[in-house]
Amino acid sequence: MQRMWMSLLAAAMLPVCVAAQSSGSAQTMTDSSTILPDGTAVVRRVVPVPKTISPQAQHWLAKVVPDTETHPTIAQQRQATDRWQAGAGKVSMELYPANVGAATIAGVPVRVVTPTKMTPEKKKFVLINVHGGGFKVDSGSLTETIPMANLTGMKVISVLYRLTPEHTFPAAVDDTIAVYREVLKTYQPKNVGLYGTSAGAILTAEVTAKIKQLGLPMPGATGVFSGTGDLSQGGDSTALFALDGLSGYLAPPKDRLSDLTSYAGKTNLRDPILSPLYSDVSGFPPTLFLSSTRDLLLSGTTILERAYLRAGVDAHLIVFEALPHAFWNNPRLPEAKEADQDMAQFFLKHLGE
16 A cells, blocks of 8 residues: 555656646646645645746756666666766866876775865865765766865865775775875864765765764864765655656655665664764764755755754754755856855865864
8 A cells, every 4th residue: 555655656746847847738737735644745746947046057957857767787877977977077177177186095096186276274184075976886076076176275085985786884984984094194183174975975974973983083074965864764855856856767755765775785774873863973073064955865964964963063054945966066057156165165164173
């Protein structure tokens, strides 16, 4: 019975995607909502593109994305993502000139991104990035780092951690901790920032929890940009939105983030490092949380931010309007430029305090 209603919900959401992209079809649609005895909502909504976002963002939301489910292999996913990341990275470089190099730190491959000019004052600071990509691909080691190096004037190290399904938890955490330990040999902890998007946002919170567990000094600030601290369950946003917001294939709601179970491996999904929502987050550094109202991880981002606040952490939350998951990886969007500025200003303010 529950599966049938989940299927109905998925089917009901389909017109939303079409309506959001075609003003003609929206004219013939009406809203409807049925609440089942267990509280499950079976809804259909006509959602116009808001005029409160930039024309570029409005145009982006209007693109038609197929809503059919596909099953590319890991190799195909990585090939496509690497190609896209290279192209988006080239655009980032045009907008935010920087130097990109490769290195190995503590046996872990990394990208090292530096500003074209670095002042002596900025040489004492470093940002560590853990990229997005569902723990399966690298969808951010360029787009998440090039703007930050340019806007902060600081070196950025992107950890090319081991990926799933070949390597499950805690491989990515261990790789990041290894890099962090090595960085601490050169930089004061208060001058180190740690951040990531999507899987990297999850990993940022996990690594922070692991740093506390190991008794290592905390970094000066962290950034959780569209993530979650609880892999054992989803939330409203995972039921409502696909990777492209209201576009693309929307799977029926599940009681957990099943797409990440390959990353978790055999670890209990409420393990306090795997899911830091179940960890003691008191004493964590100042943290910026960033999401958007059509982000499938909006719920996870806001729930974790509230947990930080309850624990007395200096936590800040920015939520953009209407845009989908990790929209700042589309570097030409005015909202992406604003988000990058928000991230950069946060680290400039909090590092070295």
